[in-house]
Amino acid sequence: MGKHERQLIEEAEKIIEKILNSNPLTSNDKKNRWFFHALQVAKQIKKDFTNISSAKHLGNRYDNTGDMLIISNGEKIFIEIKMSDTKSGIGTRANINQDALTENYLFVGEVKxxxxxxxxxxxxxxxxxxxxKFSRSPQKILKISNLITQREEKARYLRNLKRNKKSKDILKNIQKRDREEKLEYLNYLSVQKQDAEMIKGFFILITLGIHTKEPLVDLIKEKNFFKEVQNLFIYYANYHKGKVIVRREDTGERVNKIISKYSDFKIVFPKGLTHCKIAGIRGSKSEPLLQIVLHWKNIAQGIKTPCLNIFDLTPNN
DNA sequence: ACGCCGACTGCGTTGCGTAC
DNA sequence: GTACGCAACGCAGTCGGCGT
Structure with missing residues (x-):
């Protein structure tokens, strides 16, 4: 799903808002790609929450979770809507910014x-x-004045040179050394003092699908984000075998389950691997919950767009 | 078959250069 | 000094495909 889809999704959310407020729909609304998804979601919300006195689309505010605020029987309910045209059976995965591990107070004190x-x-x-070490880069690349762009283009050029041993080796060596650098960094992190409460909060926020930089940093500081989440419901509308299937998730319940299951949370650093894991402690056992991989998104490892890839390891999701 | 990455791409923001 | 335009960079989302 491309970026331009986002606007359509937002329009679809406003369609849901209109339906909940019993406002008329335009012919344009009915042409929206996600119209049927929106219709089904609105129907389900009406069924789940009686006496809705108002529904308000919240837009792209980053400081709150949820796309919509409804008042049902005088109570504030936050609703988040996720629409997809696939069956989408995959678990939470996120791609977050490179320094998120140290930006979110998971470690105590000054940590690099x-x-x-x-x-x-x-x-x-x-x-x-x-x-x-590759001496035959094209003039076109050598002339690039921006050193970062030049580096990237050099690497891109090497990558695109098929069946050239030298270029392959260079990228492989960079990847190898970068891997060592990652291990060295993780090794450094592994001896830092951890803040279990923050790690718990981080895990919960990621699990709730909050994985963009600003909301993470903001919400994790708020000790009461847990309270906010109590009245948050996520509606998933998926397309499967010609039908739109709507499923509701009660995030408060979900978070409660997670929290009550584990007495403590920590980050573990498996030896020789380029990731760390957030683990929950249950009795004497440590259960892996999230795998956080140090990763470069673009061109080749070590070259462009470092980030953290997060994989959900919780059983049956 | 499927989990695990790697890659591509669009958008928003920032920051710099230029013109007034 | 300020306002504007553009380029570059960082962040986010998703898809393809390789290896097990």
Missing amino acids: SWSGFRKEKNHDKWVDDYLD
Whole structure:
């Protein structure tokens, strides 16, 4: 689903708002790609919450969870809507910013971010040195004045050179050294003091689907985000075998379950792997919940767009 | 078959250069 | 000094495909 879809989804959310407020729909509304999804979701919300006196679309405010606020029997209910045209059986996964591990107070005191750590290691410099071992870069690339762009284009060029051993080796060596750098960083993190409460909060927020930079940093500071979540319901509208299936998730319930299941939370660092895991402690057992992978999204490892890939390890999701 | 990444891409923001 | 335009960068979302 491309970026432009987002606007359509937002329009669809406003359609739901209109229906809940018993406002008329326009012919344009009915042409929306997600019209039937919206219709079904609205129907289900009406069924689930009686006496809705108002529904308000909240738009792209980052400081709250939920796309919509409804008042049902005088009570505030936040509703989040996720629409998809596939069956979408996959668990929570997120792609969050590179320094999220240290930006969200998961460790106590001054802890180096991944980006800061790389700076100390002169990451860009050693990458450039490797790239420059290839002596036949096209003039077009060598002429690029922006050093970052030039680095990226060099790497891209090497990547695109099929069946050239030298270029392959260079990228492989960069990847290898970058992997060592990742391990070194994780090793550094592994001896830092952790804040279990924050780790718990982080896990909950990620689980709830809050994974963008600003909301994460803001909400994790608020000790009461847990309260907010009590009245949050997520409606999933999926398309399956010619029908729109609507499913409701009670996030308060879900979070309660998670919290009551584990007495403590911590980050574990498996030896020799480029990820760490958030684990819940249950009795004497430590259960893996999230896998957080240090990763480069673009071109090749070590080159462009570092990020954290998050995988949901909780059983049956 | 499917989980696990790797890659591509669009958008928003930032920051810099230029013109007034 | 300020306002504007553009380029570059960072962030987010999703899809394809490889390896097990």
